[in-house]
Amino acid sequence: MADASYESTYQTAAEDTGVRPTRPLRSADVPRWDHEADVVIVGLGGAGAAAAIEACQAGASVLILERASEGGGSTAQSGGIIYFGGGTPVQTACGFEDDPAEMLKYLLMASGPNPDAEKCRLYVEQSLEHFRWFEAQGIEFKRSYYPKKTTEPVTDDCLLYSGNENVWPFDVSAKAAPRGHKPKVEGSAGRVIMETLIGRVKELGADIQENARAQTLVVDEQGTVVGVHYKELGEPRYARAKRGVILCAGGFIMNRELVARHVPKLLNVNIQIGNPGDDGAGILMGLGVGAGTLCMGEGFVSVPFYPPSKLVSGIIVNAQGQRFINEDAYHGRTGEYVLQQSGGVAYLILDNECFGRPIAGMQIKAAEESIEELERGLELPEGSLTHTVSYYNRFAERGEDPLFHKAKNYLKPLVNGPYAALDLSVGKAIIPGFTMGGLDTLPTGEVLTADKHVVRGLYAAGRTTAGLPRSAAGYSSGMSIGGATFFGRLAGRTAATR
Ligand SMILES: Cc1cc2nc3c(=O)[nH]c(=O)nc-3n(C[C@H](O)[C@H](O)[C@H](O)COP(=O)(O)OP(=O)(O)OC[C@H]3O[C@@H](n4cnc5c(N)ncnc54)[C@H](O)[C@@H]3O)c2cc1C
Structure with a gap:
């Protein structure tokens, strides 16, 4: 019976990444050690490279396991902000x-209801x-x-x-x-960032194993993490970590089952922001040795309706013909609010003066000579859009937006027909997204159990963790790479000097 429940709680390393914690391997069952290093890092993206640089500089020998045929991860694909x-x-x-005090206030507010005040403070x-x-x-x-x-x-x-x-x-x-x-x-700029950081990792003498996919962690009799079982082009390999293992294996946007279980709103996303390695393997390996997680239900969603920036002078309305956000908000905040509207319906209403084609290619839902006709074309409740536009125009003329306080430079009455509605709705618009939750860590990268004890020998950074950005409604571009590299560095230093 005990064994049956053990089996149902865990997945084995042999199973492809699913939703259950990955059962660790006992060191007594390791047939041989193929590699040995002070610090073993899983994943050579932004967090992994930063961790490796610091660990090498602290005098540790470093082995990096990267499942792809070259490092870079999502960081290399990114905009690089x-x-x-x-x-x-x-x-x-x-x-x-x-x-700095204003930056800290912003970070705390942007982190949503569950900020990590210590991480924010250190970061600032x-x-x-x-x-x-x-x-x-x-x-x-x-x-x-x-x-x-x-x-x-x-x-x-x-x-x-x-x-x-x-x-x-x-x-x-x-x-x-x-x-x-x-x-x-x-x-x-993501590619240049990663080429530069990987160049530094090589200069500093870290051993990089590519096509090396971590399967599970190895623990000793005390439960301390002492290595990684991985597969190199399908062949089983075992790497011993004398001081610690750092999980920097990205998030889980590519694991549909895990997304459905923890952050179902991301099932609305039609572009997964990430790489094939974002399958949650790092998180599941951590869970397998007793790690806790945080913010697993949080995910970034974007409705990138700008540029061009003149589109921000339009107004976004829902299926009730009502505004629900200041249109100059960051596209991730707008995405989060669009998802919350009934039926996920949202239209960007433009007049001839602010009309343009979004780079992200949103489609025109309706185009008419008057707002009344547009309202009918969009099948909005009678009078709803005409009321919204006339109310908006009345105040926009004076440079005011009493409802949502859009910045003055985007406040222009919508009076120059013809008018068009671009479809920002779920299922119609381009809606990219990524996961934000992950392993619970101290700023030092030490992984914590659900009851806040340190998992000995285990560290993590980047998208594998609940890091700096924790709220889709408050996210700013740059927080992911900033947080992944900053806390990756701290994890590298801590593991190296353990
Ligand atoms: C198109 C795009 C644009 C973006 N723009 C920005 C931006 O401008 N600014 C910003 O801050 N963020 C941006 N992001 C998000 C940001 O790039 C990532 O969230 C962040 O870089 C993640 O860093 P990481 O080190 O945690 O993960 P990654 O960089 O993804 O690295 C993880 C690595 O682990 C490897 N791996 C996974 N599983 C295993 C395993 N089992 N064994 C071995 N290796 C494994 C992967 O192959 C990968 O190389 C963008 C992302 C994308 C995709």
Whole structure:
């Protein structure tokens, strides 16, 4: 009986990643050790590379297991925006003051109802040091500001408002400053970040095993994590970790069953932001040795209806013809609110002056000469959209938005027909998303059990953990790479010096 319930609680390493914790291997059952290192890191993305650099610099020997044929992970696919603040050289050169206390207020608010105050505080306190660390690795940041509302600058400009810093209600709680920093590359910068960091990892002498997919953790008789069982091109291998194992294996957006179980709202997503390795393997391995998780029900969803930024001058309404958000909010916050509307229905209403085609390619649902006709074309309740637009216009003329406080520069009465509605609805619009929950960790990367004891020998960072960003409604671009690399570094240092 005992064995049967054990089997039903765990999955074995041989099973493909499912939803149950992965049963660890006992060290007594390890047939041989193929590798040995002070620190074994699972996953060579942003968190893994940062952990490896610090562990090597602390004098540890490092083995990295990467399931793909080359490292990079989602970090390499990303836009490469990194969240820094508190007066970085770029902010200063571009004329922005940023008080660390204001950055902390913002981070705490942006983290939603369950912030990790200690992680936020450390991140702010060491933000300038972390920026300098990136430069020291060889990543350049142009001293320039990108002023337009966008998801990611197409130029090589650096600084941008990458979240909700300058929009309501965040701007009334914390003094706004742009904190998104993109390395000096035209367009997406993730590839350059990872090429540079992996270059440093190699220079520092870490052993990188590619095509090496971690299957499960190895524990000794005391339950301390002492190694990893992995498969190299299908062949079983065993790596011994003398000081610790760091799980940096990404999140679980690619594991549909795990998503359905923990964060079903992400089933509405039609673009999974991630790579095939985001199957939750790292989280399930951690759970297998007693780790606790946090924020597993949280996930980022985006409705990237801008750029072009003039679209922000339109209004977004639901199936009741009513506004529900300030349209200048970050696209992730808008995505979260769209999901909450009945039927997931949302339309961006534009007049001829602010009409444009979103880069993300949302479709026109209706186009008419008047708002009354548009209301009928969208099958909205009679009078609903006409009322919403006339109320909005009345105040927009005076530069006010008493309902949602959209910034003045986007407030223009919608009076120049013809009018169009772009479909931002679930199932119609491009809605990308990723998971935000993961293993519960201390800022040092030490993994905690559900009752907050440290799991000996186990560390984690990046999307495998519930890290810095914890709320879809408050997320800012840059928090993922910023948090993954910052706490990856701390995990590397802690494991190396254990
Ligand atoms: C298109 C896109 C744009 C984005 N833009 C931004 C942005 O501008 N700014 C921002 O902050 N964030 C952005 N993100 C999110 C961000 O890139 C990631 O959340 C973050 O980089 C995750 O870092 P990580 O190290 O935790 O995971 P990853 O970088 O994904 O690394 C995890 C690694 O672990 C490996 N792995 C997984 N399982 C195993 C296993 N069992 N054994 C061995 N190896 C394994 C994977 O192959 C992968 O290489 C973007 C993501 C995407 C996809």
